[in-house]
Amino acid sequence: MKTLAFGYPKLGEKREFKSLLEDFWKGKISEDGLKDGINALESSIANTYMGLVDIFPAGEVSLYDFVLDTAIGLGIIPERFKPYEGLKTYFKMARGKNALEMTKYFNTNYHYLVPELENVTLSPNPDFLTSSYKRLKNLSGIKPKLLGPFTFLKLSKALQKQQGSNFGVFNLEPIKDQKVAEVYASAIADAYGVILGEFRAEGADLVIFEEPAFCMDLESWEWDVASGIYQKLKSHRLWVLSYYDSVSDLKRFMELPAEGLGLDFCSNAENLSNLERIGFDSQKTLIAGIINGRNVWRANLREKLKLIEGLLKLAPSLVISNSCPLFHLPVSVKVEDSLPDGLKSALAFAKEKLEELNTLKRALEGSLDSLEEDTKLSIGQDENVKARLRALKEEDFSREPYQIRKELQKKILGLNSFPTTTIGSFPQTQELRRVRSEFSSGKIGRDEYESYIKGLIKDVIKTQEELGLDALVHGEFERSDMVEFFAQRLKGVATTKHGWIISYGSRVYRPPIIYGDVSRPEPMTLDEILYAQSLTQKPVKGMLTGPVTILNWSFVREDIPKEEVALQLALAIYDEVKDLEKNGIKIIQIDEPAFREGAPLKKRDWPEYFRWAIRAFRLCSKANPETQIHTHMCYSEFNDILEYIYQLDFDVISIEASRSKGEILSAFENFKGWDRQIGIGVYDIHSPEIPEKDSIKQILQRAMSVLDKELLWVNPDCGLKTRGWQEVIPSLKNMVEVAKELRSENG
């Protein structure tokens, strides 16, 4: 039995990838310098693989995003970026003006660039996808790997005639029509054929495809499209890996003309039960993803051995692997030196996952006498938290009816119509980041740091008053990350020093690890919020991150259901809500930008996820009826979850709307009885452009045609922390002026 691993994090133990890329963007290193650095990184990753597993891929160290690389390799370059002039164009497509749209890769927090299919004559640039293999092909066990053609098609948007339009309006949209899909699929398959031909010419005996799209809900015609593609490629030896869930139709998956098929045995038990029911094609190799690529816990290797023995009976030709790409994990746990006692030995990051595969193989071959006993985590239990959870009653999940709350809040807050606000954070300058790192390295003391932050809060309150905003914020200067900040203050949650993950490009974050029962030992946000409130007569919003987002952006314990973890987090946030309330804070915003992200790939699993996610939010937001609860979400795929969002029972929600020019509002046209206040994002904070008053007004007018004007708030799309002051001030000025105009125009 062989081992395969894939998706190893490209970041490097010292974040070398990030430094290389950013140095290149700053002009500190040349293109050759960048390429040499990337090659060195890739070679060192190949060495790590080689020492521990039998088979591993080439071509994993993309300069920005592997979906973008695939598009360029296939020759899919939108007209506006032509002619393609090497790296200059590459980074324009990734992050220049009018860059490709960026969105989340399946149900993960990795963001990819959306390919744009504009026509069906493709001229592939094979070298773009084959050069890494060419360079490293003499290493033993290395195989070419590509994002598979079906997944590529599913992730793309294609230029197509707008549905229901008689005038031949062509829009870029995901493909929902079989005819359109077939045309593009055929072109894409041919382009893949060219790339595969190159690999063959280089002597590759086998190519690995990653095809997570086979785990989505698929129509029968989509399977036809997929088989069509694979029929065209059947002269090649392919291994096709699915992951993130069970494949949605195992029979049809097995019918694909591929020599090896990869299944994820970690995300749920369905692949296994389907296999046991319908069997496996014994002509094929089963690549069994049995080591979890998405969570940080050490595997119970004795159980895994039993699983392997069972699988061998179903599939004599068996390869074991990680269940999905390893780039969802930090590089190695060895360098962590400040984790709570007893936690480190329970953890396995990417490198340690390879070691687990290696150990399993040796155990099977008999070269290992015995496997270590599985060690149960002995820390983190808290009887008080468990008791609190058991004592929850239905009324803990519901507030006074909204109509009553609305009247109470109106009286207390006395806000203008079209009230203006921001989402929370204000620009985090270089200076702030310097002071923060001086504080964490001990160069300056706590007092000095805190008084620096207070100075920033004082300034930002003054700025907001001058701008004429209605509901103010304290600016979040003390927070570098909206999840990590809370994680550092919660019991039962650990944060790492080096556990960085790429979310896109060179951008990294450190997911916390929820290992035990969660509670809040003491107030987390009170000092800053109360200080801000003491400086103004206007309401300052208490600013919290919601339980669902904390959970979805962390690694989560697996010994209890996620629902319980979510409720524990909710109780901790609830304690903070109560403290804010007690101290006179009248508006509390609980951000849930990752509310949707945790939804499973298959819609049939949605009701269960949203059931507990909604309960967690309602539990943490059970404030007095006088307290106005806000929430914030920032993505545009809103339409199909609006029913669930409504059930959160907030008073006010702020949402993305500016990039889509208010298109998101069409969701509300079909929603009967929407009565909650809603802050329409009129300023796209992902862009340095300053929004014109006209465009702000247009979005609000569009909103007024769909929603009662009494419900409307005016705000940016998201927090302003990544923007500069020179853009923020004029943008907010425009926003406030438009709100004032609307007030006078609408009485």
Ligand code: GLN
């Ligand atoms: N309150 C947070 C901020 O303003 C919200 C960030 C987010 O939605 N991602 O930064």
Ligand code: ZN
């Ligand atoms: Zn946001």
